[in-house]
Amino acid sequence: MIVLSLLLGLIAVVLLLPSASDLLSLAKIATGRRRPGSSPPAGERPRLLFLVPAHNEELFIESCVRSLVDMRYPATRYRVVVIADNCTDRTAALARMAGVECLERHDPAFPGKPQAIAWALEQLPRGEYDAVAVVDADVVVDPEFAEGLAAAGSLQDRAVQPYNDVRNPTDSAVTRMASVLAAARYRGSFLLKRSVGLNTPLSAGMCVGSRVLAVHGWRAFSIGEDWEWYAMLAAHGVPSDYARDAHLYAQEARSLRQGASQRRRWMAGKLTVLCRRGPDIARSTAIGLHQKLDALAELAAPGPAVHLGLVTLLGALALATPLPGGAILASGLVASLVRPVTYALVGLATDPEPLRALAAFAFLPIYTIWRMGAAAGALRMLGDSPWIRTERHQRERP
Incomplete structure (x- = not known):
């Protein structure tokens, strides 16, 4: 007992x-002892690279890409690149038709979102940008998304997490609860962390500074790569902040059956990172x-x-x-x-x-x-x- x-x-x-x-x-x-607020850097807006890793995402890739292309942000200050990872559908073709570049990766032995991102970063001139944002293919971003990232302050030496909202909140009881809990997290917990300078957990839409990538590289390859990034940055004392004015909308599974694999993956990813990075x-x-x-x-x-x-x-x-x-x-x-x-x-x-x-x-x-x-x-x-x-x-x- x-x-x-x-x-x-x-x-x-x-x-x-x-x-x-x-x-x-x-x-x-x-x-x-409240942390002083950050202000956007003077001069030109930061240059941003948006990566969209996608595996057989023909259902949503066009809406995702068009939302990025249509952002109210100077076209010369950002670039959108889709990474079609081991796709067997029309993802790559639809991305190009929507007006952006698409890198096609064929490596069945090493599939996965983090592997695709690392592969793409090796081919792209990331040093030309102030930060790299990773946007999931089932997401649409707010027209002011890039402006919201820029408003969070200097981006090169830290990571920032936008407001990850629910795209389909009225579909079912599950999605309504998810929308409430997202608001609880972003309008409650994350605001409190930001006010005292604590690191914010990272998820869909996370934006990582170019100097952070230059120092640490892309070293997160677990099924919880966003949690792995959060833990790695925290351990090294690299700030991860909350960009409250940058909004994106991710599709939420509307049934228990549909969301089962996602929930198992999320929890397994967190626990794996806790065991590996907690010490x-x-x-x-x-x-x-x-x-x-x-x-x-x-x-x-x-x-x-x-x-x-x-x-x-x-x-x-x-x-x-x-x-x-x-x-x-x-x-x-x-x-x-x-x-x-x-x-x-x-x-x-x-x-x-x-x-x-x-x-x-x-x-x-x-x-x-x-x-x-x-x-x-x-x-x-x-x-x-x-x-x-x-x-x-x-x-x-x-």
Whole structure:
């Protein structure tokens, strides 16, 4: 029983880490240690290279490319290149018809998005650009996307993460919940990190400075390459900031079946990076204790639905068995939910249809059980598992 109590206590501590980091951030703000805001560099706008890795993406590649071509940004200051990776459909032809360059890669032995990006970067004059942004092929960007990246400040020596919104929020209860949780993350958690200078996790649309690439190269090849970049930059003390004015819209899986492989991949990628890069963050001399705590908390966080499932199961176990300190353990587990619930309320408050979004959370119990199953499946994917593309569907949000 003592061993079980210690195990539950360890899980409770891990689930409370993000809350501890946020409390430290709030304490810094309360004592006047807010990070000063950054301003766009004087002179010409930064030169940007947009890479669009794509594997059999004929359904969405045109809308993605056209949104990039139509950005309100000087055409001489950016370049769009599609990387058609082991494609057997019309992805490359459609990309060229939409008006951009397309590099075709045929290497069935080493498929995958990070491998395709590394291959393309070796062929392109990345030194001519201030930063490289990676845009997934099922994404559309806001017309002011490039301007939003430029407004985040100097780009060459850091990474920035745009607001990764949901492209199809009204398709189903799953997509409505995803939209609320995205708002919770970007309008709540990331703004707090930005205000005190903590690194922001990277995902779709991440933009990496040219000098960062020159020093570190492209060394992220796991199925969670965005998390790997985040962990690597944190360990080396390289800033990754939040570009709140740069918006892009990614398609969200609208059913549980459709999203299964994606959720397993996301969690397996995070856990793999935590195991591989976590010790580097803990040992780093380039960052302070708060940044270490926050980065490790981000990598260890299971996501809101799995978090809820763990608290429910383990809290019930702590109360139903004669564990030493069972009530205290259950209280700690429940307390860890305050943070995600608070951010979810922020997301609901900013939703254009808050009542419908709230109604979608009636599906949360089923969704939580499903996510717990997906998390269990993710454990079998730890390491360098092959990438499995999420099934696409045709309904789009303009």
